[in-house]
Amino acid sequence: MADPLVIVRNLSKEYRTPGLPPVVLFQELSFDVPAGSMLAIVGESGTGKSTLLHLLAGLDTATSGTVQVGQTVVSSLDPADRAAFRNQQIGYVWQAHYLLPEFTAAENVAMPLLARGMAPPKARQSALRWLREVELESRAEHRAGELSGGEQQRVSLARALVTEPRLLLADEPTGNLDARTGEAIFQLMERVHREFGMTTVLVTHNEAFAQRCGRVLRLGGVRASRETA
Numbered sequence: 001m002a003d004p005l006v007i008v009r010n011l012s013k014e015y016r017t018p019g020l021p022p023v024v025l026f027q028e029l030s031f032d033v034p035a036g037s038m039l040a041i042v043g044e045s046g047t048g049k050s051t052l053l054h055l056l057a058g059l060d061t062a063t064s065g066t067v068q069v070g071q072t073v074v075s076s077l078d079p080a081d082r083a084a085f086r087n088q089q090i091g092y093v094w095q096a097h098y099l100l101p102e103f104t105a106a107e108n109v110a111m112p113l114l115a116r117g118m119a120p121p122k123a124r125q126s127a128l129r130w131l132r133e134v135e136l137e138s139r140a141e142h143r144a145g146e147l148s149g150g151e152q153q154r155v156s157l158a159r160a161l162v163t164e165p166r167l168l169l170a171d172e173p174t175g176n177l178d179a180r181t182g183e184a185i186f187q188l189m190e191r192v193h194r195e196f197g198m199t200t201v202l203v204t205h206n207e208a209f210a211q212r213c214g215r216v217l218r219l220g221g222v223r224a225s226r227e228t229a
């Protein structure tokens with residue numbers, strides 16, 4: 001078994017609003033994600049799947065417990081260091097892909113590299129390479145707003161991968177797509193995982209996709225049960 005890339009220990013998350021009962025998402029959750037593996041997070045709506053992904057990415061802070069990615073204890077970073085950690089180590093595929101519709105596919109994919117200060121021609125070259133990987137090079141010069149939902153999700157995947165992150169996090173990447181397009185996106189993620197050994201954690205409502213990941217973490221109420229993770 002490979003060394004863990006992600007180590008989660010005793011992670012709890014609850015929301016407290018004065019005058020309202022606390023919302024407890026999960027308590028004392030502990031699991032590892034071995035380097036090079038693919039983990040699905042499943043569970044009913046509202047059980048905290050997106051919140052857990054946010055905690056892994058350092059987009060949110062836990063009530064207690066720790067999240068470590070590689071040598072970085074994400075849960076103890078200040079906000080500026082968390083942002084730097086995300087830019088350097090995390091690729092994130094959002095459910096609503098958040099592409100900039102007026103910019104071309106290539107420009108959208110290049111953006112994380114430009115944000116790092118890479119020279120535009122070099123960033124463009126990498127963007128085109130990743131658009132080729134997601135089989136969308138022919139649409140590189142089309143505005144994102146002109147692409148179909150499935151094509152936009154492929155651009156979003158290329159944008160998440162262009163920085164060659166250590167960890168790919170995807171929040172229901174097939175959620176808004178028809179079954180055939182969802183299958184194509186999932187196959188693409190499987191291929192990236194296989195060919196690049198990309199450690200991948202994805203949230204899905206699709207049990208068949210979850211089983212294909214090999215490792216499943218099921219969230220349910222205040223108790224999170226581990227199946228094969």
Ligand SMILES: Nc1ncnc2c1ncn2[C@@H]1O[C@H](COP(=O)(O)OP(=O)(O)OP(=O)(O)O)[C@@H](O)[C@H]1O
Binds near residue numbers: 023025044046051052
């Ligand atoms: N600031 C907040 N205050 C109180 N409750 C919150 C707050 N933010 C999120 N929640 C609650 O936390 C719960 C978990 O939300 P989350 O989006 O992580 O669930 P999910 O499992 O990803 O759901 P879905 O499958 O519907 O996307 C929800 O019930 C939500 O209302």
